[in-house]
Amino acid sequence: xxxxxxxxxxxxxxxxxxxxxxxxxxxxxxxxxxxxxxxxxxxxxxxxxxxxxxxxxxxxxxxxxxxxxxxxxxxxxxxxxxxxxxxxxxxxxxxxxxxxxxxxxxxxxxxxxx
Amino acid sequence: xxxxxxxxxxxxxxxxxxxxxxxxxxxxxxxxxxxxxxxxxxxxxxxxxxxxxxxxxxxxxxxxxxxxxxxxxxxxxxxxxxxxxxxxxxxxxxxxxxxxxxxxxxxxxxxxxxxxxxxxxxxxxxxxxxxxxxx
Numbered sequence: 711x712x713x714x715x716x717x718x719x720x721x722x723x724x725x726x727x728x729x730x731x732x733x734x735x736x737x738x739x740x741x742x743x744x745x746x747x748x749x750x751x752x753x754x755x756x757x758x759x760x761x762x763x764x765x766x767x768x769x770x771x772x773x774x775x776x777x778x779x780x781x782x783x784x785x786x787x788x789x790x791x792x793x794x795x796x797x798x799x800x801x802x803x804x805x806x807x808x809x810x811x812x813x814x815x816x817x818x819x820x821x822x823x824x
Numbered sequence: 825x826x827x828x829x830x831x832x833x834x835x836x837x838x839x840x841x842x843x844x845x846x847x848x849x850x851x852x853x854x855x856x857x858x859x860x861x862x863x864x865x866x867x868x869x870x871x872x873x874x875x876x877x878x879x880x881x882x883x884x885x886x887x888x889x890x891x892x893x894x895x896x897x898x899x900x901x902x903x904x905x906x907x908x909x910x911x912x913x914x915x916x917x918x919x920x921x922x923x924x925x926x927x928x929x930x931x932x933x934x935x936x937x938x939x940x941x942x943x944x945x946x947x948x949x950x951x952x953x954x955x956x957x958x959x
Contacts, residue, residue, distance in 0.1 A: 728878045739853035758849070758867075759876055761927035781931075788867040795934055796927055 711741060714814055719783075720747045723755040726763035734763065738770040747778035748820075749766055754784030760814045764796050767804070775803040781816070833896045839909065840881045840891040848893055849874050852904065855895050860956065861900065868935040869955065873904045874930035876951040880908040903954040909946065 712719050718741035725732055727805060734751075741749045748772065753759070759767075771780040780803060785793065792804065793799050807813040838844035849870045856866035873893065873913045894905040932939050936956040940948050 725846060727842075727845050727874065728881070729845060758870065760845075760871065760878065761931060764876070764927050788864060791864075792871070792931070795931065 712739065714750055714810060715817060717748050717750055717817055718744065719750040719810075720753060720783050721752045721755075723809045725758040725760075726756055726766075727758065727760040729761040731760075731762040732811065735766045735769075738766065738773075742770070742773055747774070748781060749774060750779075750781045750783055752783045752810070753786075753789060754809075756789065757786065759785075759789050759792060761796075764792065764798065767793075767798055768796075768801075772800065779803045780804055781805045781807055781811055781813050783813050801822045831898045832908060833894065836892045837890055837892045840877075842878070842890040844891070844940055845874050845877055847877075848877050848891075851893065851895070851941075855902075859897070861878070861957070865910055865935045865955065869904065869953070872932045872935050872939075872953045873906065874903075875932050876906040877954060879928055879951075880906060897957075898957060900957045901954055903952050905950060907944070907948060907950045911946040 712721060720734070720737050720741060720819065722734060722737075723729070738749065738751075751767075756761070767780065767782070774780050782805075790799075793804075798804050803818065805816065807816065834855065836848060836850075836880055838847055852870045853866055856869055861869075877891060877893065880889075892907045894907075896905070900953075910924045931949075932953060936953045937956050938951045940954075942950040942952070943951045944950055
């Protein structure tokens, strides 16, 4: 786990499927347990996400819902399509960014507004 | 390269274990690539077939059960058939409410042109996922 400013940023490579999504779930739990309001996940190096991975994203967004959100960075067009298809993109506690610059800007804007 | 006008059939058999899902997706991708399908269509097929297999794996238990995936091209229709010797477990609404499992079936239905579930005479289940190829 790295950080973007003070926000935890999870980095992962390769497919997120039923055989690998438990690791991601653990990483989210660790990041959320540090008291983070927002958690970011970089998907730029992830070619494929299945329903197991999508479930992990749903539950992370749900856990952050009260006063924060989950942001994914750089999903490829196919993964982005799945996020929309299952309704994650419509979740108010879920955001998608093209790159880290965009995520950083959204965080800075929130900090300025608080 | 498979000639588009020619029908064909291929099979992959693995143990019903999560670690083999990636291998099955590679099988789907190689066929899609050979047929010259678009990247989006190939991705859809990988998701649908992998989800059908994940369902089998989830209920297979110890992993000694074989999992067979057939690819058939017939009259411009590409079909992947997933067979297992156990029974297909449809997602339960109760379970879905609590942990978002069961996203697999809606994904299969949303991404394929046709999805069929069949009970086999030996007690197993067969899921077939089809896409119609452009003429």
